[in-house]
Amino acid sequence: MPSLSIHNLNVWYGAQHAIKDISVDIPPRQITAVIGPSGCGKSTLLKSLNRLLDLNERVRVEGQVLLDGDNIYAVDQDATEIRTRIGLLAQKPFPLPMSIFDNVAYGPRIHGLANGNIQAVVQSQLESVGLWEEVKDRLSAPASGLSVGQQQRLCLARTLAVQPEVLLCDESTASLDPISARGVESLIRNIKTHYTVIMVTHDIDQARRVADYVLFMWLGELIEHGPAQQFFTAPAQPLSQAYLAREVG
Amino acid sequence: MEAIRDTTLVRRTGVLPRRSGRRPSLRRATLDWAAHRFSASTAVVVAVLVIGIGAALLARSRPLLDVYSLRELLLGQVWLPSQGLFGFAPFIAGSLVVTAVAMAISVVPAILSGIYLAEYVTARTRTALKPVIDLLVGIPSVVYGLWGVLFIVPLVRDHLGPWADRTLGQSIPVFSRSNPSGYGLLAAGFVLAVMVFPLIVAVTEEVMRSVHREMRETLLSLGATRWETTKTIVRHAGLPGILAAIVLGFSRAFGETLAVMMTVGNVARMPRSIFDPAYPLPALIANNYGEMMSIPLYESALMSAALLLLVVVVVFNAGARLAVERLVRKGAA
Structure with missing residues (x-):
């Protein structure tokens, strides 16, 4: 399983310092939720x-x-x-x-993953997200x-068809109706046995439901991180406590 | 909310809404009404203008069209107005071939350049290059014409012509060097290509830049390379716009008068080689209108030529519009 770790990461948008010196190891085959108020990075x-x-x-x-120990920002890395x-x-x-089929087939086609049986690949990916019967x-x-x-x-099926090792979800249920949101959420929960998932969410309840590990960010800084159980029951930092109590953010 | 409802009301009834409560003030409502009416009337004026021009040209063409059949005019190869022979075929062929030469030279490089500007260069390079492209679009055609006479015609005469004569021209008649002067379809087509190039680049760039940022991000996130991303965007989102860019280039090339007139040789004969001189329709009108008007039906013949130009451009645009709509329906529906 891939290991993903972040060391002294800083990001600037022009003069704005958006990510301030973050270091953290992302646990494999778990869902890591990144929470914090809007605009926290x-x-x-x-x-x-x-x-x-x-x-x-x-x-x-x-x-x-x-x-896996290689810096993705090294000059010899291919984005x-x-x-x-x-x-x-x-x-x-x-x-x-393009068509439903071509959406899912796009990744396997460009990466040559289909081994001549693109139909089967598309079907299995659509089945894995519970869409096959519908479409x-x-x-x-x-x-x-x-x-x-x-x-x-x-x-989601399209992304998984590329066979990634890590899945990033950027508030992926935020624009959906509540029922669809729950559906996508439980799909993400089900696939964590195969993938390392990092999920950004502004929904504390969702983080509580799905997260195994939590990163709490505030104004570009990583305030606290740890196992979800520990973070939600006994947050160490006053800012985390205030955020969970919905007094700030 | 209130304002939106009022606008619909005005559109539906054409009357000013009554003022009350939270309705916009009379001044705002009046301004809104006036803006709506004004933009509507300008749109109507544009439509009327095109129809008006067409009708006027048709009216002035009638004397010729009453005497000769359309078939005689369009297919006739002899142009001797003093003897009453008005064959437009050489002019139509001249126009079509010179435009085709220009498009053949410019379309592919221009589209690739537009894509390159939109997808590959940094924002700073783009900001530096775009005004140059816009400037190229705006250079007066007489300047392009002079440049053609000074550089392209000698190039064709001294280098391309002799080269073609030694190589391709021996076996393929279209490339045989029939005319040693340099003035002809190839020179004019080349000048036209240079004129049309920045136009197609600018529109293609605009089209590619207008594609959703999400589409680019989605494709890259799936691990597509830059080129695969570009290809997919062109095929599934950019094609209608790029087709529109080509149509714009075609219309510009087909109607261009001065620069073509200066370099094409102006000989009313059916062209057989790209080195042949030709006489496109716009050049015919520009060179002859106001002269030899004593010849019967001459003016009417020139008006017919103008009408023909208008019809070709309108038909071509409409056809392209239809093609674009079909593409959009197929791609996005």
Whole structure:
């Protein structure tokens, strides 16, 4: 299983210091929830883990993110390979403007993972997110015709089809209706036996439900981290206590 | 909320809403109403203008169209107005070929450049290059024409022509060097290509930049390379816009007058080689309108040429619009 650890990570957006000297080891095959108020740097932290921040030219990254001991920001690292190994489920579902089938098949096709049987790969991924029965008769229909909840499950299937080792979820249930949100949430909970999951959420209750490990961030700093059980029952820092009591944030 | 309802009301009934409670003030409501009406009327004016131009040209073309059949005019290869021969075929062929040469040279590099500007360069490079592209679009065509006469025509005459004569021209008649002057379809097509290039680059860049940021992020997150990402965006989101860019380039090239007139040779004969001189429709009109008007039907013939230009551009645009709509429906529905 991959080990992911962050060492003295700093991120600047222009002059704004968005991530301040964060160091933490992410436990494998568990769900790590990153919580904190809006604008505390949760999403920035997440995007720094699959080098999606590279797209923004104003961003400067210092420090190390070690995937199996290799720094993903080392000059000889290929961002494409990093993103293949570390998948991302975005906040808003974004079905690619193509068919349901092609959405799932996209990753396996470019990475040559299908071994000549793309049908089977797509079917098994759609089954794993509980979408197969709902869409098996309209696989060639445009993905944009699905409901938002179905779209997010499709996006999850699409991400998992690349066979990543780590799954990043950026408030992936925030834009869904409550029932769909619960569905996606339990899917994520079920797959943690195979993946290391890092999930950004502003929903403390959701973190309580799914997290094994918690990172609590405040204004770009990592205030506290530890096993969820410990964090939610006996937070060590006054700021964490206040946040959990919903007095701040 | 209130304001939105009022706007709909105005649109539906065309009357000013009564004032009450939290309704916008009379001044705001009036301004809103006036803005709506004004923009509507300008849109109507534009439509009327196009139809008006078409109608006027048709009216002035009637004398010629009453005497000759459309078939005689469009397929006739001899242009001798003094003897009453009005064959438009050489001019139509000239226009089509010179445009085709220009598009063949410019379309692929221009689209690749636009994609490169949108997807690959840094924001700073883009900010530096975009004004240059816009400037190139705005250079007066007479300047391009002069540049063509000074550089392209000699290039064709002294280098490309002799080279083609030694190589391709021996076996393929289209490339045979039929005319040693350098003035001809290739020179004019080249000048046109340079004129159309920045236009297609600018529109392609705009189209690619307008694609959702999420799409790019999604594809990259799936481990797609830069090129795979670009390819997928072009195929599934950018194609209609890029087609529109090509149509814009075509319309510009097809209607361009001055720069073509200066470099194409202006000989009313069916072209057989890209080195042949030709006489595109816009050049015909520009060179002859106001002269030899004593010849019967001459003015009417020039008006027919103008009408033909208008019809081709309108039909081409409409066809492209239809194609774009079908593409969009197929891609996004």
